[in-house]
Amino acid sequence: MTEQYRSRFRTLTDGSDAPPGADHHIFIGPQHPWAEEPAHFIIHLKGERVVEADIRIGFNLRGIEKAMENKTWRQNTMLIPRACGICSAVHQNVYVRLAEKLAGIEDQISERAKLIRMFSLEAERIHSHILWYGILAHDAGFDTMLHVTWRDREIILDIVEDFSGNRVNPALMLIGGVKRDIPKEKADRAQPMLDKLIKQVEYHKKVFTEEASIRNRLEDVGILTKEDAKKVTPNGPTGRGSGLPFDVRKATPYELYDKIDWNLVYYTEGDILATTMVRLDETLESLQMCKQILYQLESTQGELLARVKQKIPEGNYFARGEAPRGEDVHYGIANGTDTPERYKIRAPSLGNIDATLKRMDGEYVADMPVILRSYDPCFSCTNRVMVINEVTGEKMILNQDEFARKAIKAKKYNRPFF
Amino acid sequence: MSDVLKELEGILNITLPGNLVEGVTKVEEGHFDVMCNVTNAFDLMKILREDAGIYHLSTISGVEKDDEFNVCYHIQHRIEDEFKEVPINLIITKIDKNKPKTPSMLEFFVAADYYEREIYDFYGIYFENHPFLQRLILPERWPDDVKPMRKEYGWEQIKEITMKITKEGLEEAK
Numbered sequence: 111m112t113e114q115y116r117s118r119f120r121t122l123t124d125g126s127d128a129p130p131g132a133d134h135h136i137f138i139g140p141q142h143p144w145a146e147e148p149a150h151f152i153i154h155l156k157g158e159r160v161v162e163a164d165i166r167i168g169f170n171l172r173g174i175e176k177a178m179e180n181k182t183w184r185q186n187t188m189l190i191p192r193a194c195g196i197c198s199a200v201h202q203n204v205y206v207r208l209a210e211k212l213a214g215i216e217d218q219i220s221e222r223a224k225l226i227r228m229f230s231l232e233a234e235r236i237h238s239h240i241l242w243y244g245i246l247a248h249d250a251g252f253d254t255m256l257h258v259t260w261r262d263r264e265i266i267l268d269i270v271e272d273f274s275g276n277r278v279n280p281a282l283m284l285i286g287g288v289k290r291d292i293p294k295e296k297a298d299r300a301q302p303m304l305d306k307l308i309k310q311v312e313y314h315k316k317v318f319t320e321e322a323s324i325r326n327r328l329e330d331v332g333i334l335t336k337e338d339a340k341k342v343t344p345n346g347p348t349g350r351g352s353g354l355p356f357d358v359r360k361a362t363p364y365e366l367y368d369k370i371d372w373n374l375v376y377y378t379e380g381d382i383l384a385t386t387m388v389r390l391d392e393t394l395e396s397l398q399m400c401k402q403i404l405y406q407l408e409s410t411q412g413e414l415l416a417r418v419k420q421k422i423p424e425g426n427y428f429a430r431g432e433a434p435r436g437e438d439v440h441y442g443i444a445n446g447t448d449t450p451e452r453y454k455i456r457a458p459s460l461g462n463i464d465a466t467l468k469r470m471d472g473e474y475v476a477d478m479p480v481i482l483r484s485y486d487p488c489f490s491c492t493n494r495v496m497v498i499n500e501v502t503g504e505k506m507i508l509n510q511d512e513f514a515r516k517a518i519k520a521k522k523y524n525r526p527f528f
Numbered sequence: 529m530s531d532v533l534k535e536l537e538g539i540l541n542i543t544l545p546g547n548l549v550e551g552v553t554k555v556e557e558g559h560f561d562v563m564c565n566v567t568n569a570f571d572l573m574k575i576l577r578e579d580a581g582i583y584h585l586s587t588i589s590g591v592e593k594d595d596e597f598n599v600c601y602h603i604q605h606r607i608e609d610e611f612k613e614v615p616i617n618l619i620i621t622k623i624d625k626n627k628p629k630t631p632s633m634l635e636f637f638v639a640a641d642y643y644e645r646e647i648y649d650f651y652g653i654y655f656e657n658h659p660f661l662q663r664l665i666l667p668e669r670w671p672d673d674v675k676p677m678r679k680e681y682g683w684e685q686i687k688e689i690t691m692k693i694t695k696e697g698l699e700e701a702k
Contacts, residue, residue: 175677176683343585343639356584358613362559428555439602441600454587
């Protein structure tokens with residue numbers, strides 16, 4: 111099996127161990143305008159076609175797993191969302207479910223708490239998918255779509271901010287339940303906004319399927335067949351675009367995903383358009399789930415937070431959740447104290463790299479941005495900052511423009527920031 | 529144990545030889561832990577991959593115990609008609625702490641490459657027959673003999689090393 115996928119066993123990046131037939135070598139990254147995150151791609155070309163592609167990762171090790179071994183289970187609840195900039199809620203959800211299972215209190219979580227958790231997860235999926243296909247359109251040279259999608263994404267971010275106080279890191283979950291309730295007036299306020307967003311996403315779908323300038327960039331590009339997909343094991347929308355109909359929400363249902371009405375989306379074509387359609391359809395599916403959840407919340411009552419002890423008894427558990435990008439895998443071992451013995455996180459993007467490299471074989475170099483984007487490399491997109499004056503303790507909340515304006519003025523006129 | 533083993537064999541539609549499997553526990557409905565000695569791991573994985581047709585590897589995690597290392601392969605048995613998955617944790621036990629080595633499963637799973645190299649980085653466990661067992665995640669300047677996820681290195685020590693290599697890098701850039 112290894113002979114077929116030799117690309118990553120090339121020893122050097124300077125082309126000295128190049129694959130046979132390749133005449134040019136393109137190095138992308140670690141710092142590159144295409145990608146906001148550090149990753150190094152090596153693409154071997156023959157003429158305009160790709161012969162082989164390789165990747166080097168590991169420019170951004172933060173040591174979260176080691177840090178978790180030095181903090182208590184309760185403290186880690188707030189550390190774990192920082193594993194990812196944009197799918198923070200799903201990491202927290204998998205973590206709290208794992209801790210609840212080890213503590214043996216998974217039956218005590220009320221339905222209301224589970225529904226609020228599910229709303230947080232689905233809202234995250236919606237804004238992550240909208241963000242992704244906006245940037246995909248930008249990579250394909252269709253910038254109008256980027257601005258349209260990001261304008262509409264604000265609707266769901268406003269709802270998340272209303273419910274949790276934060277835009278992209280809601281941090282609603284705790285071991286034993288949730289932190290905040292969703293009161294009826296807030297839910298009523300959100301319903302018409304969701305209706306509006308459904309209309310907008312239907313319009314996005316129309317653009318992606320009918321507008322030739324974007325469709326031609328995506329159709330029949332970077333095909334990953336089902337046989338190849340079984341070998342390189344992609345997860346999430348990347349796999350579902352290639353005809354592997356597996357979603358953790360359906361495969362091993364958690365929270366109340368088996369009690370709510372929703373359809374599994376999968377396509378069999380395997381090209382970039384198929385993965386895009388998976389995400390577009392999933393966004394619509396998640397939006398109708400959000401509406402259902404808010405409707406069910408009206409009639410469901412229950413304690414938001416169950417009682418949980420600081421110390422978690424010995425044991426190990428393997429928990430999974432469906433992140434916007436694929437399956438999010440956590441494995442935790444408890445040793446009877448209040449800190450974990452070992453905690454392992456596998457974020458979905460690592461499992462999708464193989465599939466993306468496989469997609470590139472024999473494609474044009476002009477299609478690289480679209481193919482590289484296809485597995486949805488993770489972005490951090492928080493738009494606001496809080497600036498604290500160290501001397502006086504004064505706080506200011508600024509958006510990006512104000513921050514930039516202040517910073518430029520301070521630099522230009524050599525003035526203090528405040 | 530034998531009931532659980534029979535249930536697992538029924539789901540996978542194969543027979544697992546008794547001498548290869550050390551123990552099977554049922555975590556919850558449709559979720560199993562399989563324990564296996566390091567000498568039998570390759571043969572057992574061969575049966576699971578080729579006879580039972582398991583092709584999805586979620587991840588691999590390394591675990592440090594008091595007197596041994598464990599390596600845990602998290603694999604999924606997929607039933608495509610029902611859209612179901614059966615998670616199986618294959619825990620390889622009794623990896624010697626002084627000379628840690630275990631067979632590489634790259635022959636069965638392409639995805640095993642990154643995960644095995646990550647464990648090699650973090651724990652220094654050597655995967656036999658891996659064609660390209662090199663550094664994946666740790667920084668280039670990281671000292672070769674420091675395996676950061678081992679219990680002997682505390683959080684403060686790791687911070688010190690990180691600061692040291694960062695300073696070296698900055699000085700070299702000047």
